[in-house]
Amino acid sequence: MQLDISSASLPVYEALASDVRLRIIQLLSTNKMNIKELAASLGLSSAIVTKHVNKLEQAGIIKTERVPGKSGIQKISILKVDHIDVEFPQKIYHSFETHTASIPVGHYVDYHVAPTCGLATRESFIGEVDEPKFFMDSKRMDAGILWFTKGFVEYKTPNLLKTDERLEQIDISFEISSEFPFTNNEWPSDITFSLNGTELGTWTSPGDFGDARGKFTPDWWPSNINQYGLLKTLRLTKDNGTYIDGDALSDVSINDFDGKNDIWDFRIQVKDDAKHVGGVTLFGSGFGNHDQDIKFNVYYS
Missing domain, CATH: 2.60.120 (Jelly Rolls)
Known part of the structure; x- marks a missing residue:
């Protein structure tokens, strides 16, 4: 992913400005995980983790896929980006x-x-x-x-x-x-x-x-x-x-x-x-x- 110093890149900068979201990125760098698994690893509620996952997804850093699970369809979060380059003026x-x-x-x-x-x-x-x-x-x-x-x-x-x-x-x-x-x-x-x-x-x-x-x-x-x-x-x-x-x-x-x-x-x-x-x-x-x-x-x- 390539960013510049403009308002168009703000969603990514804002998504990265969180300890929780940085930890989510670190977890997803080693494995695909659903909300329940992320919540358990982070020690947070599923509702809070969902908000952070949505923020990362909107920024294009992660993506979510729907796959069959034991209790029906579940959402799996996958890290989409492994490199970010920032271009300065x-x-x-x-x-x-x-x-x-x-x-x-x-x-x-x-x-x-x-x-x-x-x-x-x-x-x-x-x-x-x-x-x-x-x-x-x-x-x-x-x-x-x-x-x-x-x-x-x-x-x-x-x-x-x-x-x-x-x-x-x-x-x-x-x-x-x-x-x-x-x-x-x-x-x-x-x-x-x-x-x-x-x-x-x-x-x-x-x-x-x-x-x-x-x-x-x-x-x-x-x-x-x-x-x-x-x-x-x-x-x-x-x-x-x-x-x-x-x-x-x-x-x-x-x-x-x-x-x-x-x-x-x-x-x-x-x-x-x-x-x-x-x-x-x-x-x-x-x-x-x-x-x-x-x-x-x-x-x-």
């Missing part, structure tokens, strides 16, 4: 000027991918899934999502800096997750990023998320496959190395990469020898939780 650096570019996820210029893999537009799949040859289909330019188990996709973006403009920082943001044949919230994948042939570092995606439908995912898209990713910002600084969402990724700085080229190459890759070969899913405009493509923000002075 991006900090803006007012002291720098900015060049901005956006690259649709289907506008890669080179690739080498292995199944499971595929692409889709907002209307339909592109060709057949798990057939790498369709990554060269002309319809790929309209793709809003792509996925592969190992290999890479590479994008190009123009260097918009003028000769008198000094590069200070590069931010690259994208919505990304691992790739599992259906979905698996706990499916780590080591994803490596490179710029102009310089390896910036490797980030481990925690999973391929399907516990809730993506906010922008089209209605035709099946509910049992990739629904959304995590919005990540890769930041290449002038003196302090490379970061991803504020966490240090490597010591590579702007001084280590050739930023004078007219064209910059950006590669997203899962290496054959990675510890976790868990694939990549890239969500672009019209898919996932963020209606955006791959964004480059280039800060200069």
Whole structure:
């Protein structure tokens, strides 16, 4: 589950702001339970536990299923979410000027991918899934999502800096997750990023998320496959190395990469020898939780 700092996420924050509800989540992380079983474990009445369960269910953290029991139909509570990511507003650096570019996820210029893999537009799949040859289909330019188990996709973006403009920082943001044949919230994948042939570092995606439908995912898209990713910002600084969402990724700085080229190459890759070969899913405009493509923000002075 991915949250942001807005009123739309308040039901989840409110649901978590209770010792009792946190204990219910802990209990459901080990087993499915009915109200009577939860009440006994918590030492509370069934009526009170029901109110707390309803709060968690409304927030989308747990779900309830009706199953036959000894005394008729009983309601079983099941933990629905095993990961919550909170996206804070991006900090803006007012002291720098900015060049901005956006690259649709289907506008890669080179690739080498292995199944499971595929692409889709907002209307339909592109060709057949798990057939790498369709990554060269002309319809790929309209793709809003792509996925592969190992290999890479590479994008190009123009260097918009003028000769008198000094590069200070590069931010690259994208919505990304691992790739599992259906979905698996706990499916780590080591994803490596490179710029102009310089390896910036490797980030481990925690999973391929399907516990809730993506906010922008089209209605035709099946509910049992990739629904959304995590919005990540890769930041290449002038003196302090490379970061991803504020966490240090490597010591590579702007001084280590050739930023004078007219064209910059950006590669997203899962290496054959990675510890976790868990694939990549890239969500672009019209898919996932963020209606955006791959964004480059280039800060200069």
